[in-house]
Amino acid sequence: MxxxxxxxxxxxxxxxxxxxxxxxxxxxxxxxxxxxxxxxxxxxxxxxxxxxxxxxxxxxxxxxxxxxxxxxxxxxxxxxxxxxxxxxxxxxxxxxxxxxxxxxxxxxxxxxxxxxxxxxxxxxxxxxxxxxxxxxxxxxxxxxxxxxxxxxxxxxxxxxxxxxxxxxxxxxxxxxxxxxxxxxxxxxxxxxxxxxxxxxxxxxxxxxxxxxxxxxxxxxxLPDDRPLPAELEAFLDAGEPPVYVGFGSMAAYTAKDIAQVSIEAIRAHGRRVVLARGWADLDLIDDQDDCFAVGEVNQQALFPRVAAVVHHGGAGTTTTAARAGAPQVVVPHIADQPRWAARIAELGIGAAHEGRTPTVESLSAALTTALAPETRARAKTVAGTIRTxxxxxxxxxxxxxxxxxxxxxxx
Structure with a gap:
């Protein structure tokens, strides 16, 4: 055939x-x-x-x-x-x-x-x-x-x-x-x-x-059995689970200061950061040791080890985070992404950010929902229902x- x-x-x-x-x-x-x-x-x-x-x-x-x-x-x-x-x-x-x-x-x-x-x-x-x-x-x-x-x-x-x-x-x-x-x-x-x-x-x-x-x-x-880079493994082992931030291919829609806004909002919650560069080529804002930047990485291995996933609401990232039981903050940009964001909020496994240009205050508020113990508990429950x-x-x-x-x- x-x-x-x-x-x-x-x-x-x-x-x-x-x-x-x-x-x-x-x-x-x-x-x-x-x-x-x-x-x-x-x-x-x-x-x-x-x-x-x-x-x-x-x-x-x-x-x-x-x-x-x-x-x-x-x-x-x-x-x-x-x-x-x-x-x-x-x-x-x-x-x-x-x-x-x-x-x-x-x-x-x-x-x-x-x-x-x-x-x-x-x-x-x-x-x-x-x-x-x-x-x-x-x-x-x-x-x-x-x-x-x-x-x-x-x-x-x-x-x-x-x-x-x-x-x-x-x-x-x-x-x-x-x-x-x-x-x-x-x-x-x-x-x-x-x-x-x-x-x-x-x-x-x-x-x-x-x-x-x-x-x-x-x-x-697509099953992914690639190991995480050794440097990322060391970062993950060095402290509490970080918050992942990544906007995939949304280069043309991503605000210029999105990396700074995200890092400041996450730091306001006392959390560390894993920043995915993506097609927008995001980068760290300083040399503090609470942030780590990655390129293309095995999300199936990474997401079970993070406190939350901040992303654009693509079908793949949404599903991978849901399977991992990771709470989500969806900052939708185009097309189907607002619907994915709304569904994540409806299921109680994260927050839907209103608009594609977050501020430190708006993203911090969404993270308050995502990082709540009840959201993580609900995310773990829903993870068990995702078909493989x-x-x-x-x-x-x-x-x-x-x-x-x-x-x-x-x-």
Whole structure:
């Protein structure tokens, strides 16, 4: 059985696919991953022994700039990614039995699967972008909806129009070039009738979230057995558990003084700090011995040893901290992150910071909640409910889907 997994996005979009790829390989499948060629991702796939097929530009070149990507950037990137998917996947998916897509609106993947006559599955790590009568859509580049429009059905229709504006012309041009008819709703075409949700039910329950028939597999977790660096081990052993601070790939959204604000707020609680540099290249503010800066590190090994995790609310970091039983302070920046923050607060396993630019006072107040004994106790309880079989569920389902007879279709 041959399977191709495809994504374009940050580490939170890539690492789950690597976890799924490893499990598929353990079940006997021949699997490759199409992903952006960032150095971090190349190293990640090499460590897992999974072949990488480079797809599109690096994510770092798009998002790790002084300013967030503009609407103009989005309208330039969208057709570039569509072209990259048609050009790359047409060759990479030859002879495959299934093609799974996730990440930033993967327009073009289903179309390649259709042309090659193989099974297609769309998967997501949250339901934030899936149509729902209960919630309005998030912000997307393009013509905004009128401020006085409140009907969610109308708002989601307008969301589909924005997706068409971004991807429609390029997608239908490439479809025509390979003899396929045009599609009139790119978003719904990409999602299909039964998308998969790779999120833990305790952290992101699917019920009532979307109008689509979602299959929830549980989170796709890549096991990490790397030891922590010796210097970090020594720091951890030298005192009480520190507070971890890291904002991942949020370079363009992270306030310039976020390291200073975080360190001062944590020190106000008498705690030490582990500061993750991330794509914003955060650094220590002085040479005191109560702070330690790290690069890319095994969070699965680190988080059980910290007092709390302060982060941006990405699906991967949220799930890893929850599995570790570590209380969280989520400082959300974009997209699905406010929803993750709200869920962490709702579960009583941490605090949701209001806004993406904390002050010493606001972050200290959130830490008061996260560092409370009752929050840690609750976090430990919830940790015991987090499923660890997500990749197994998804891999077995994907192999079953690939083996089905009949015309190819979205799972």
């Amino acid at each position: 041959r399977v191709l997994l495809s994504t374009w996005g940050s580490r939170g979009d890539v690492e789950p696919l690597v976890g799924l790829a490893v499990r598929l390989r353990e079940l006997g499948a021949d699997v490759q991953v199409c992903a952006p060629p960032d150095d971090d991702f190349v190293a990640l796939l090499a460590r897992a022994g999974v072949p990488l097929v480079p797809l599109g530009p690096t994510v770092h070149s798009v998002v790790a700039n002084p300013k967030p990507p503009s609407a103009k950037d989005a309208f330039r990137l969208a057709p570039e990614l569509v072209a990259a998917r048609f050009n790359t996947l047409t060759t990479a998916a030859e002879g495959c039995d299934a093609l799974l897509a996730t990440g930033l609106m993967p327009a073009g993947v289903r179309d390649v699967a259709e042309k090659l006559g193989i099974r297609y599955v769309f998967a997501c790590f949250h339901t934030f972008g899936l149509p729902s009568q209960h919630f309005p859509p998030g912000v997307r580049p393009g013509t905004p909806s009128p401020e006085d429009e409140t009907d969610n059905r109308v708002l989601w229709k307008q969301d589909a129009e924005r997706v068409n504006a971004l991807y429609g012309e390029a997608l239908n041009s490439h479809r025509a070039a390979i003899g396929l008819p045009p599609v009139d709703n790119v978003r719904d075409h990409v999602f299909g009738d039964q998308p998969w949700l790779a999120a833990d039910p305790a952290l992101w329950p699917a019920e009532g979230e979307t109008d689509l028939d979602v299959v929830q597999t549980g989170a796709w977790i 079989d997500g990749t197994t569920v998804a891999a077995e389902l994907l192999l079953d889907t690939a083996s089905q007879k009949g015309p190819p279709m979205s799972a």
